[in-house]
Amino acid sequence: EVQLVESGGGLVQAGGSLRLSCVASGYTFTDHAIGWFRQAPGKERERVSCISPFDGVTYYADSVKGRFTVSSDNAKNTVYLQMNSLKPEDTAVYYCAEGDNYFCSGSERDFGAWGRGTQVTVSL
Numbered sequence: 108e109v110q111l112v113e114s115g116g117g118l119v120q121a122g123g124s125l126r127l128s129c130v131a132s133g134y135t136f137t138d139h140a141i142g143w144f145r146q147a148p149g150k151e152r153e154r155v156s157c158i159s160p161f162d163g164v165t166y167y168a169d170s171v172k173g174r175f176t177v178s179s180d181n182a183k184n185t186v187y188l189q190m191n192s193l194k195p196e197d198t199a200v201y202y203c204a205e206g207d208n209y210f211c212s213g214s215e216r217d218f219g220a221w222g223r224g225t226q227v228t229v230s231l
Contacts, residue, residue, distance in 0.1 A: 109133040109220040111141075111203050116225030119193055127188040127225060129203030137161045140206035141186040142218050143177065145199035145227075155201070157211035158186055166211045171197075193229045200224040 115127040129141060142157040156177040157166040165177050176189040186203060204218035212218070 109205055111205060111220055111222035113201065113203050113222040113225040116201060116227045118228045118230065120230055121194055123193050123229070124189070124191045125193065125227060127190065127201055127203075127227075129186045129188075129222060131184045131186070131203075131205065134205070136181055136184045138209055140209060140211045141179070142204045142206060142211065143186075143188050144202045144204060144215070144218075145197075146202070146224075147196075147199040150199075152202075152215065153199075154215060156188060157206070159210050160186070161209040164211065190227070193227075195229045195231055198227060198229050200226050 110132045112130045119125055137160045140159045143155045144152050145155050146152040155168050155171055158177045158179050160179040160181050174192045179186045202224045203222045205220040207217045
């Protein structure tokens with residue numbers, strides 16, 4: 108059974124940093140990309156970042172470029188999202204999801220298993 112578990116969320120002041128972790132199990136880690144998504148109250152879910160543990164190719168939404176960094180530790184089946192210079196508009200529940208392929212797809216529909224999410228709150 109594929110499982111994804113996020114951790115690392117919390118409350119931080121604007122300008123601060125957090126590092127989210129996503130531990131994956133139940134499949135060959137390098138066979139599937141891992142995407143990070145977020146959803147704020149009253150807003151649609153947004154793809155934030157993605158990484159292919161197979162070849163290291165990454166993707167970032169324009170809203171987080173230069174502030175967020177995604178990485179993977181294949182020995183630990185874990186993907187990280189380092190979030191710096193956080194802004195109040197980054198407040199959301201953050202989810203990681205397993206892609207259907209090893210590369211990062213542009214469609215949310217190409218992500219199957221999802222974690223339960225971790226709350227990130229950025230205060231002024």
